[in-house]
Amino acid sequence: MRIISFLFTTAATVLLVYLLNRPLGDKVPMPVGNFLSPQTGFWQNAEDTAAGFNADLSFPQLKGKAEVYFDERLVPHVFAENDEDLYFVQGYLHAKFRLFQMDLQTKAAEGRVSEIAGAKAINYDREQRRLGMKFAAENSLHTMEKDPKARAVYTAYTAGVNAYIHSLKKSDLPLEYKILNFEPEEWTNLRTALLLKMMAKMLASGTEKDLAYSRLHQVFSTSQINLLYPQIPDSLKPIVPPGDAFAKPAITPVMPADADSAYFKEVPPVTAFEQYTPDRDNGSNNWVVAGSKTASSAPILANDPHLELSLPSIWYEMQLSTPQGNTYGATLPGSPFVIIGFNDSIAWGVTNAQRDVKDYYAIRFKDSLRNAYWFENRWKLAQQRIEAIKVKGGATVYDTVAYTVFGPVMYDESFRDTLTKQNGLAVKWTAHHTGDDGNTFYLLNRAKNYDDYVNAIQFFECPGQNFVFASKSGTIALWQQGRFPARWNNQGMYVMPGTDRRYDWQGDIPQVENPHALNPARGYLFSANQRPADGAYPYYIPGAYITPRASAIELYLRSMNHITAADMMKLQNNYFNIMARDMMPLLLSYTDTSLLTPGAKKYYDQVRSWDLFAGPLSIGQTIYQTWMDSLSTNVWQDELARAGFKVEMPAEETLMELLKKDSAAMGYVDNINTPEQETLQMQVTDALNKTAKMLAGIEKEGRAEWAKFKDVSVYHLLKEALLPFAHTGLNVGGWGNIINAVKKSHGPSWRMVVQLGTPTEAYGVYPGGQSGNPGSRFYDNAINTWATGNYYRLWMMNRSEQGDARVKWRMNFVK
Amino acid sequence: MKFFVSIVSISVLSYISGIYLPWWGIAVAGFVVAVLLQQKPALSFWSGFIGVFLLWLFLAWRINAANDGILAGRIGLLLGIGKSPLLLAVITGVIGGVVAGLGALSASYLHPRIKK
Numbered sequence: 001m002r003i004i005s006f007l008f009t010t011a012a013t014v015l016l017v018y019l020l021n022r023p024l025g026d027k028v029p030m031p032v033g034n035f036l037s038p039q040t041g042f043w044q045n046a047e048d049t050a051a052g053f054n055a056d057l058s059f060p061q062l063k064g065k066a067e068v069y070f071d072e073r074l075v076p077h078v079f080a081e082n083d084e085d086l087y088f089v090q091g092y093l094h095a096k097f098r099l100f101q102m103d104l105q106t107k108a109a110e111g112r113v114s115e116i117a118g119a120k121a122i123n124y125d126r127e128q129r130r131l132g133m134k135f136a137a138e139n140s141l142h143t144m145e146k147d148p149k150a151r152a153v154y155t156a157y158t159a160g161v162n163a164y165i166h167s168l169k170k171s172d173l174p175l176e177y178k179i180l181n182f183e184p185e186e187w188t189n190l191r192t193a194l195l196l197k198m199m200a201k202m203l204a205s206g207t208e209k210d211l212a213y214s215r216l217h218q219v220f221s222t223s224q225i226n227l228l229y230p231q232i233p234d235s236l237k238p239i240v241p242p243g244d245a246f247a248k249p250a251i252t253p254v255m256p257a258d259a260d261s262a263y264f265k266e267v268p269p270v271t272a273f274e275q276y277t278p279d280r281d282n283g284s285n286n287w288v289v290a291g292s293k294t295a296s297s298a299p300i301l302a303n304d305p306h307l308e309l310s311l312p313s314i315w316y317e318m319q320l321s322t323p324q325g326n327t328y329g330a331t332l333p334g335s336p337f338v339i340i341g342f343n344d345s346i347a348w349g350v351t352n353a354q355r356d357v358k359d360y361y362a363i364r365f366k367d368s369l370r371n372a373y374w375f376e377n378r379w380k381l382a383q384q385r386i387e388a389i390k391v392k393g394g395a396t397v398y399d400t401v402a403y404t405v406f407g408p409v410m411y412d413e414s415f416r417d418t419l420t421k422q423n424g425l426a427v428k429w430t431a432h433h434t435g436d437d438g439n440t441f442y443l444l445n446r447a448k449n450y451d452d453y454v455n456a457i458q459f460f461e462c463p464g465q466n467f468v469f470a471s472k473s474g475t476i477a478l479w480q481q482g483r484f485p486a487r488w489n490n491q492g493m494y495v496m497p498g499t500d501r502r503y504d505w506q507g508d509i510p511q512v513e514n515p516h517a518l519n520p521a522r523g524y525l526f527s528a529n530q531r532p533a534d535g536a537y538p539y540y541i542p543g544a545y546i547t548p549r550a551s552a553i554e555l556y557l558r559s560m561n562h563i564t565a566a567d568m569m570k571l572q573n574n575y576f577n578i579m580a581r582d583m584m585p586l587l588l589s590y591t592d593t594s595l596l597t598p599g600a601k602k603y604y605d606q607v608r609s610w611d612l613f614a615g616p617l618s619i620g621q622t623i624y625q626t627w628m629d630s631l632s633t634n635v636w637q638d639e640l641a642r643a644g645f646k647v648e649m650p651a652e653e654t655l656m657e658l659l660k661k662d663s664a665a666m667g668y669v670d671n672i673n674t675p676e677q678e679t680l681q682m683q684v685t686d687a688l689n690k691t692a693k694m695l696a697g698i699e700k701e702g703r704a705e706w707a708k709f710k711d712v713s714v715y716h717l718l719k720e721a722l723l724p725f726a727h728t729g730l731n732v733g734g735w736g737n738i739i740n741a742v743k744k745s746h747g748p749s750w751r752m753v754v755q756l757g758t759p760t761e762a763y764g765v766y767p768g769g770q771s772g773n774p775g776s777r778f779y780d781n782a783i784n785t786w787a788t789g790n791y792y793r794l795w796m797m798n799r800s801e802q803g804d805a806r807v808k809w810r811m812n813f814v815k
Numbered sequence: 816m817k818f819f820v821s822i823v824s825i826s827v828l829s830y831i832s833g834i835y836l837p838w839w840g841i842a843v844a845g846f847v848v849a850v851l852l853q854q855k856p857a858l859s860f861w862s863g864f865i866g867v868f869l870l871w872l873f874l875a876w877r878i879n880a881a882n883d884g885i886l887a888g889r890i891g892l893l894l895g896i897g898k899s900p901l902l903l904a905v906i907t908g909v910i911g912g913v914v915a916g917l918g919a920l921s922a923s924y925l926h927p928r929i930k931k
Contacts, residue, residue, distance in 0.1 A: 002924045002928065003924075005856070005924040006921060006924035006925060009917060009920045009921040009924060010921040012917060012921075013842055013846075013914070013917040013918050013920075013921050016913070016914060016917060017839045017842055017914060020839075020910070020914065021837075021838075021839060028894075032910065033838050033839060033910065033914065034837065034838045036871075036906070036907045036910055036911070037833065037838035037841075037871070037907075037911065038833075038871050038874035038875045038878060038907065039830075039833030039834065039838070039874065040833065040837065040838050041838065042886065042890055043874070043875050043878045043879070043886075043887075043907070044878075045886060046878050046879060046881075046882035046885065046886035046887060047882060047885075047886075048878075048881040048882060049881065049882060049883050049885070050881065051881075170837075175886075179893075722893065723892075723893075724888075724889045724890075724891075724892035724893045725889055725893075774885075774886060774889055775882060775885060775886030775889075776885070777883075777885060779885075
């Protein structure tokens, strides 16, 4: 025996195994040995392209039996005998195909990313917790579990997710768990509530600019800010057809008597800011045309929600059937129900309301303990919630958040409020106190007519949505739905005094007074994140509205007749730049061609002959958009810089509308940093000269075509960390203010067109695939169909069609 | 002959351990076989290395072929070795081989020195 050699080599073996069994740092976060092992590691996630999805499964939680038929796109058609089994199977399938995404998104909602990503996510987690995301989810959960029927549905869904999680061996874990070296956590009803709060944050949290306005207010007056960020643009085409009368408001909020001094003049200096804000283009299109305008005389409904494009996609397509009815559409992994879709009688879709439902209140604490604050002339105790943030590879971070009558104190001395001692900013947000928003979808999935639809949507409180509706009986409707505070003029524009109740919201706008329209004479309705009503609506309803897309949709729908489903698909993919239609004449007429550089002159001639369509190959669109951006900077940047921080520039349509009325734009055109007086002609010409310099470089690199310039990409949820899992360089045109709203990696996350004739004709597509597994052929198989503007025919399968050639695999669920 | 039997035994034992044990069962497989079948240290190492190298290479290659290289291409890019499933399969084999080889080498020192 050679003891030394033995000990030495054994130690070397153990050391090597040890090193290969743990993460090697940020670049290689996976234990390499396990990851490479063909029997346990990533190879196990490389799906056999010929493999099927047939299975016979047995779960004691089921009440009866259920069958799932997968079609050639891996869309499951679920047939269950009762609701609970239906949602059990939906939970199981969501988990089977999208577990990592559900797990990650709800952990992110709760402020637990540091557990996976380490110390770099602590600020994100603190912000989520200080916004009260979990607090909000707990409040919703309370209502969700109070009603026995709702409780049964959510519990069945949760049981389905967990049934899948428990069936997993380590070698079966989704790929991302193997890369990041962690394991999935059990699902709970709270996590479903958290997912819906994540949607609320995405859609109803970035719709206010209160902190930015408060800072701007140090430099600008309220009327100036209202001019720069107007609420009712001239080009507005609202949801409610202009001319429709509004009911007398049931509630008239009253401005506190001292508002002029205590609110409009003495806005406290604010240094706080939200770091992880949702994309301001999280918007959508939906519209519906009545039978009077269609070739088939059946109504047609269209919807395309614009969200961050990701792999796996936010949506998962499904058919959910019981003997009581069939529903088909886009589901949200992490939640039961179909969110956007159709059933045997109706179709519905959603766009974001963009309404401001979040305000801030200045809180004065008694001392740095932050457990009492001045309210109604006395020190009121603040509840404190201690947040423990676990950090991968580090010590747990504790954060104490004070809760006031308004809501959690999001910013204080310990978090991004560097100016004030013993003060804080409490956030009040409708999402903190909602009931069972999901109930709306449970009911919509089963709705048979307009009354059922109106009954269903009333449960939806946050995020405010525009629910578009059509029925086989020919009714079309569009309601803006949500719980919206009734505000006095300019209430909540800035941080409000938080020392008493007078500045609190005085009530909600009654649900029946929400802007809506039913069967209009013109035969069509649409929403595209624009303001829902014109100035005749009797409430002050601030929001982050987007105007141009609605104007473009109206332009087309007004003139179209004998409409077919194919026409509506074409419209969803339309590239007309309505903003440029109004702006180009101004740009061209204010260019002093004698002062253009030779390079700029070339682009000037080129853009002059542009057809105003932002197609993927368009160079005119690239010139226009960069010129416009450059002009916006020339006009606004000098004034906005006075605020001393980065602030979002006024919208393009604001500049356009201002310039149409006044070529000096009330003095903003002049550069205040120079002694001379700049004219619009000087600014427009200078903007093109600057743009030309940049564009010359772009053109040399061969990236002048719009799609190449934008570089459209769909990234994996973990973005740069998993860049090879992205789908890049897509040949798609469009922009945020164009109907086909594709930006760099943001845009139509699901396109659906439903013609409600007999039989129903439905089409849909989303940029992804049904499987979340990057090792599956169904991971990104639909992206090119989506990019080229094509659709799949959506198949509402009949139970008797089991033998249909489209059925590829079958999964049986028994007790 | 012993060399050949060792290789096959380590391969088979490693495959079985992969079903029940964590990935490092291959080191144990190499060790156990080298205890039972005495060889010179160098031969022990190479029987462990070749046994698992071939096993892992074969398994990876077979999975990759069925998968049309979809995933291995992506993982190759992720690990910075380029879109080459074959190279990734070879690296997989080498890492498995070294671990099993070291396991076998360790065990070979438990035997008295073989004299020729």
